[in-house]
Amino acid sequence: MVHRVVFLGPPGAGKGTQASLIARELGIPHLSTGDILRAAVAAKTPLGLEADGHMRSGGLVPDPLVLEILHERLDQPDAKVGYLLDGFPRNLAQAEALGKFSEVERVVSLEISPDLLVQRLSERRICPKCQSVYNLSTQPPRVTDRCDRDGTALVQRPDDRPEAVTMRLKVYAEQTAPLLEYYRKRRLLREVDASGTPDEVTARIRKVLA
Ligand code: AP5
Numbered sequence: 447m448v449h450r451v452v453f454l455g456p457p458g459a460g461k462g463t464q465a466s467l468i469a470r471e472l473g474i475p476h477l478s479t480g481d482i483l484r485a486a487v488a489a490k491t492p493l494g495l496e497a498d499g500h501m502r503s504g505g506l507v508p509d510p511l512v513l514e515i516l517h518e519r520l521d522q523p524d525a526k527v528g529y530l531l532d533g534f535p536r537n538l539a540q541a542e543a544l545g546k547f548s549e550v551e552r553v554v555s556l557e558i559s560p561d562l563l564v565q566r567l568s569e570r571r572i573c574p575k576c577q578s579v580y581n582l583s584t585q586p587p588r589v590t591d592r593c594d595r596d597g598t599a600l601v602q603r604p605d606d607r608p609e610a611v612t613m614r615l616k617v618y619a620e621q622t623a624p625l626l627e628y629y630r631k632r633r634l635l636r637e638v639d640a641s642g643t644p645d646e647v648t649a650r651i652r653k654v655l656a
């Protein structure tokens with residue numbers, strides 16, 4: 447089994463949904479830079495105050511801030527056994543920085559059509575407390591608008607507004623998509639069809655990680 451894994455994929459591909467399941471199965475922590483940044487924004491820490499504007503517009507948070515977060519997180523004891531990175535790296539500079547301090551074993555690219563992404567993002571709701579992810583049509587909560595885990599009222603992410611979604615898709619195409627070639631050249635890339643039900647996608651991911 448691999449223990450140092452990266453999930454790549456455009457906004458809404460299902461990285462977070464799949465990463466939380468697969469990380470549990472592999473016994474490694476699920477590290478989402480997006481989740482860490484959203485928690486910092488909610489707590490109004492200096493990092494959160496700086497990241498907020500970049501995130502709302504759909505742009506990337508500057509590399510030095512994100513690299514600091516990642517170093518700190520990977521230094522924690524639970525990450526000694528490995529990690530499943532979701533949302534990092536997002537550009538070549540981040541991929542090179544990661545390569546300097548850890549040897550990635552597998553990179554899974556979640557492949558999906560732009561139409562499905564826009565639909566998934568417009569219907570997404572999240573729990574602001576525990577960050578659980580729902581979808582109004584495909585993964586609704588048991589009680590309308592309430593988190594299954596802690597009952598908190600669900601919210602829409604500010605960057606799921608249409609203008610920010612357009613920007614995020616552009617940033618992905620320009621800055622993150624080149625990483626597919628970067629990891630393909632290093633023979634680490636595995637492409638997975640991310641359409642279909644969450645269970646179908648999980649089964650495809652399990653196959654490429656075996
Ligand atoms: P981040 O939080 O990483 O967002 P993202 O990459 O845009 O991806 P998403 O979280 O939107 O989508 P996802 O692929 O996780 O899909 P999900 O599983 O939720 O980053 C946010 C921002 O933070 C960035 O824009 C940037 O500003 C900043 N940031 C983060 N990392 C950074 C970095 N390294 N460097 C610089 N800046 C950084 O699923 C989406 C929806 O679809 C949900 O509703 C879900 O229920 C549903 N769904 C999932 N799978 C299925 C399925 N198979 N069938 C039907 N519905 C499904």
Ligand code: MG
Pocket residue numbers: 461462463478480
């Ligand atoms: Mg996510």
